[in-house]
Amino acid sequence: MNLHLQKSKLETRNSKLSITGSKSETNRLLLLQALYPKISLENISNSDDSEVMLQALQKLATDNWQLTTEIDVHHAGTAMRFLTAYFAIQKGKEVILTGSSRMKERPIKILVEALQQLGAEIYYEENEGFPPIRIKGKKLTNKKVSLQANVSSQYISALLLIAPKLENGLELTLQGEITSIPYIKMTLALLNEIGIETSFIENKIIVKPLFTIHNSQLTIESDWSSASYWFSIVALSEIGTKITLSSYKQNSLQGDAALVEIYKNFGVTTTFENTTIVLEKVDNPKLDSSECELAKQTFNSQLNNSPDIAQTIAVTCFGLGIGCHLTGLHTLKIKETDRLEALKNELTKLGANVSVTNDSLTLEPSEIINESVSIKTYQDHRMAMAFAPLALKVPIIIEEAEVVSKSYPTFWDDLKSVGFTITTNCNSKM
Template sequence: MIQLSFAPSRIKSSDSLKISGSKSESNRLLILQSLYPEISLQNLSNSRDTLVLQEVLLSKERIIDVGHAGTAMRFLTAYLALNTKTPVILQGSNRMHQRPIEVLVDALQSLGAKITYLNNQGYPPLKIEPSVITKGEVYLKASVSSQYITALMLIAPKLNNGLKINLIGKITSFPYLTMTSQLMKQAGFDVKFNNQVIRVFSSKSVSSKQITIESDWTSASYIYVAFLLSSMQKLRLSLYFQNSKQGDAYVVKFFKQFGIITSYYENELILEKENVAFPKHLQLDLIQTPDLAQTFAVLGLVLGIKMDIKGLSTLKIKETDRIEALKSEMEKLGAQVKTTVDTLKFTSPTSLQPNQLIRTYQDHRMAMAFALVAFKTSVKIEAPEVVEKSYPNFWRDLQKFGIQELA
C-alpha cells in the first residue's frame, strides 16, 4: 500500500516524458514477428504483459503460465493451436481461470484445432495439441472481446487458404480490430475489412521490415488528467504519431473540452492549456474505447462532474469486474453510483472523503486511475505494483505533476 498526496511546489511549468510502446501494438506485432522473423520491432512496450508474451514465445516449456496477462492468454491460444509441435498446457492466475475464452476456442475448434478444457468448460486452463488447420472460414460473435477476433487475424496469414472471419452482431471495440488490420498491412500482409467480414490472405513470407511502435495512448490518458489537474502549463510526450492506429487516441478530442490543446511536432505531442469552462454533466459512450472508463470516471469524481457512461459491457471480463469495482471504490470517496451490466452513472460529492484505501483488485487501471484522486485529497492505493502490467514507470512519471508518496 502507498499513501499519496499533492505537493504543488514540486511542479515545473514545463516538462517532458516518454511513455513506452503501446502494449496493444507490441503484443500483436510480437505474434506476427514470431510467425514471420523478417519483421523487426522498435520501441516495444516495457509492460509486464508484453514481457510475459516475449518470454513464452521464446520458451520450449510444455506448461505455460501467463499469470494475469489476458492478452497473452488469448493470442497464445490461437498461436499455439497453429504452431505447437507438442501438447502444451496454457494456464494463468486464478482470475484468469474465471475469464471466459469459449468464443475463441469454439472458433479454433471449428477450424480443426485440438483444444480441451482441463477444469471448467469455457475457461482456462487449456490443453492444446498439435493439429492441422485446413479450413478457411469461421463465424463468431462480434459483441465479445475484440481480442478473440484479433487472435484469429494474427495467425490467419500462416493458414494455407488464409481466413475469412464472419462477425455476427454489433462489433465491440471496433478501433482495436482496425488497429490489428492496419498493423498487419504495415507489416506487409493483405487484409480486407468490410462491414461484418474480415478477410486475411495467406502469405508464405513478408519482406524484411522494421516497425516503430507508437507509445501507449491508454497510458497517456492518465498523464492528460495529471497535466490538467496540476499547475503545469506545457508538456511534451513522446513517441506519438499524428495518424495513430490506437482507438484511445480519442483522449485528444476528449480533453479539448477541458482546455487541453494537443499539437504534434515530429514524433512528440505538445500539451498546452487554455481557459475554458468545464462541463458539469457528461454523457459518454465508450463502447469503442472501454479502457478509458476508469480514467474518465475518476476525472469526473475529482472535478465534481456528473457522468452517465455506457458501452461498458466488456469491462465485466477484464482483470476484475471493472464496473462493480468502480462503484465500490467511488462510493468510498462519497459518490452516489448506479450501475447496470454496461452502464455507470454517478454524482460526485461536494468534497471527497480523505485517506480512503482504494482496492485495486489486481487491476492496473484501478491503481492508476484512482491515484489521480490525490490531486484533490490524500488517498491510499492497495498493491501499487499492479501498474507493472501496463505502465511500470507510472509512479515515477506521476511525481512530475506533484504527486508524492507519504512516508
C-alpha cells in the first residue's frame, strides 16, 4: 500500500497522543515472563515484533507441541535473536526457527557460537551463519562465554535474558570496545527489577542464577524510538507548536531517550510532566558553526548508543536545510535493510547530497527538497516513519506504508489526528 502525504500543517498546535509500550522492553519482558510465569505486564507493545514474540512463546506452552516445530518470526530481528537463546534451554523441545527472505540474510552466527560455548545444540538448515536454524533444547551447565563487544546488543541481551535460568548462571566477557551500552544496561536493569543479581564491571558481566521469583507486576514505558518521529515533526513545525506524548520516564532505560538532548539543537524542548513529555518548538536550529547562514550549519553526533534514531535525525536535518555527520552506525547495515544505503538512496531522490561509509552518514546542507518523491521503504518500518514528517514541507509518497505495523501500528492514524492529509490514491482519503 502506497500512501500519498499531501503538504500538511498541524491542525492544532498542542496535540496529545498515547504511544504504545517500548518494543525493546516488551520483548525482553515477554521472554522473562515465559521463564518466570509470576511476572505480569502492563502497557505491552502492540507492534508486530512483540506479537511474533508472544505467539512463539505461547506455542511452546501448548500441549500439542510436535517433535519438531517450525516457528516463523517474519522480519522480527529481536525475536530471532531472543528466541534462539530461549529455545536453546528448553529441554526436550526441538525447533526450526526461520523468517522472511531478508531475515535469512541477517547473521546469527555470533549468537549461535556463543550459545554453543555454553553447550547448546544448534544447526544451520540452509546457509552457514544464517537462519533458518534447528535448535535442540537442553540443560546448559557451562557458565563462561566470550564474544566481540562491538556486535549487536541483541546478541548480548539474548544471552543475559536466559542467564538466570542456567544452572550456574553466566559469566560473559566482552572483547574490545562495547557498543549499544544502554540496551545492555536496559536488560540488566529489567533482570534486577525482578530480583536477579547482576554485575557489569569493565568488560565482564555476571548474572547469578535464580530459579523462582515472587509475584511481580511491571509497567512498560512507552517507546522512545516511536517518539522520535514526533520530535522530528515538532522540529519541522512552526515556533510555538506543542505535542504531548505519554507515558514516559525521566530516568528511562531506553537509549533513544537521547532525543531530549539531541533535539535541543533543532529548537525542540522537552518538559517532563508526571508520566508525559511535552515537546515544544521554541527556536530555529542553532548549531556551532563559523557561518551565519543556516544552510551552512552541520549537526554532528556519535550514535553508538542510539543507532535506531539515525534515520529520523538525518531526515530532520534535511528538512531543516542543515547538514549532519552521524557516526557509530555500523549496526545499521544488518537491520531490516542496509539502512545507510537506503537513507542515501532516498535522500538523494529528494535532492540531498549524501555519502556513507560502513559506520557513518554525511549529509550536506541544502535548501532544496524535491516534491512528490516516492520513498522506497525496503520493508523497513523506520524508513517509512522517518520520512513521513517531510510532508510538513512538501508532498511525499511512502511506498509499502503498512510496514509501520512492525513497531508502531497506529502511526498513520496518529498523523491524521494532528492534521496530516493522507490518501491511498489521488481521489480517496485513507
